Amino acid sequence: MNIAVVSKKFDLSQDTLRYYERVGMIPPVNRTPSGIRDYTEENCKWVELAKCMRSAGLPVEVMIEYLKLTQQGEETIPARRELLLEQREQLLAQKAAVESTLDRLNFKIERYEIAMETGVLSWDREEV
Amino acid sequence: MNIAVVSKKFDLSQDTLRYYERVGMIPPVNRTPSGIRDYTEENCKWVELAKCMRSAGLPVEVMIEYLKLTQQGEETIPARRELLLEQREQLLAQKAAVESTLDRLNFKIERYEIAMETGVLSWDREEV
DNA sequence: GCTTGACATAGTGTTAACTACAGATGTTAG
DNA sequence: CTAACATCTGTAGTTAACACTATGTCAAGC
Known part of the structure; x- marks a missing residue:
């Protein structure tokens, strides 16, 4: 190929x-x-x-x-596992950040859609 | 402050x-x-x-x-919504990528842990 | 009133991860 | 065989998101 x-x-x-x-x-x-x-x-x-x-x-x-x-052969298996564990931690943190930002976005989108229907833009939690 | x-x-x-x-x-x-x-x-x-x-x-x-x-005032609300919808798409894609990579990591970590116990490293799906 | 340390701006430097050539070599269709 | 095209190596450029440096101002404690 x-x-x-x-x-x-x-x-x-x-x-x-x-x-x-x-x-x-x-x-x-x-x-x-x-x-x-x-x-x-x-x-x-x-x-x-x-x-x-x-x-x-x-x-x-x-x-x-x-x-x-x-x-470097199979004697590095524990080290590989360690490396992957670390990266998993990173990814889990990343996932959490993405999810929390998605929440924010969803909240805002919803407010904007309500505003487009009713003409009233209301933030009912700490938002800008 | x-x-x-x-x-x-x-x-x-x-x-x-x-x-x-x-x-x-x-x-x-x-x-x-x-x-x-x-x-x-x-x-x-x-x-x-x-x-x-x-x-x-x-x-x-x-x-x-x-x-x-x-x-620029409330007449940009539809545009703001559009912008946020786009970003939501990005984040959903990002989340999917993270989750699929987490799967890969979990699979590998598990294999390595089995290998460390049994001494046998077996990939039973397409892996390197 | 003077030193000292935080804050200001402006400009330059850094790092990661590509990306874009340039010039040479290899490949293929007619 | 040759034109046209693909791939090679090596180097230089780009972009995003800061970090660092130099230089100057201001405020607070002694």
């Missing part, structure tokens, strides 16, 4: 795919004898994982660290 | 508070005759809203736009 195909498959630019590889967020991709990238299924799985993590906002740096650990 | 107090109250740096004001993310803050910021309760509510939105990852640009609309 060449880079054009993978780019379309995961909706990531070719530049981004090369960037992920260069910084070590995914392992080195297979090459044809002439040096053209030829992604294996395994390569694709890493790309997909990277995209998933990034979409949730996990730093590139963290994926680089995770990849390093996986490449 | 001076900037030091507000900074502590919301755990935002003084630089950040000044930055938010400068770019128009919150309205201009009251000043003493000599030019020192003197935050009112209303000012604080804007700071708190700004912090909430930013914590969920909504762009500064969006808050600037929202503030502008609120300052």
Whole structure:
């Protein structure tokens, strides 16, 4: 699978795919004898994982660290677990922040809709 | 309330508070005759809203736009609602991404914990 | 009244995560 | 074979959201 195909498959630019590889967020991709990238299924799985993590906002740096650990064999399993636990904490906090902001948005949207119907904009809790 | 107090109250740096004001993310803050910021309760509510939105990852640009609309009177209520609806969509997408990544993390953490007990690392779905 | 520390503005620096070339090399259709 | 196009490496540029620095003013304690 060449880079054009993978780019379309995961909706990531070719530049981004090369960037992920260069910084070590995914392992080195297979090459044809002439040096053209030829992604294996395994390569694709890493790309997909990277995209998933990034979409949730996990730093590139963290994926680089995770990849390093996986490449150092099974004795790094506890360290990998630790790393993932930390990131889970981050994500749970992130989720809470998103949910609380969604509450705020819903409240405001509702007030605005009432205002559009009745002509009266009333904040009945601490709001601006 | 001076900037030091507000900074502590919301755990935002003084630089950040000044930055938010400068770019128009919150309205201009009251000043003493000599030019020192003197935050009112209303000012604080804007700071708190700004912090909430930013914590969920909504762009500064969006808050600037929202503030502008609120300052143009009640005829912008439909536009404000539109803006908030868009951001709600963003946040729902963000929440979905976070949840799906949390699933991935939980799956991996579990495998690693099993591996640490049994010595066997088994991926039973498409994973790296 | 003088030092000291908080606050002011203005401008520059930083960091993360891409993104956009440029110039060279490889590939393919006719 | 050659034109046209894809991919390569390496470097430089961009953007968002602050953080830092320099320099100047003001207010409070002694």
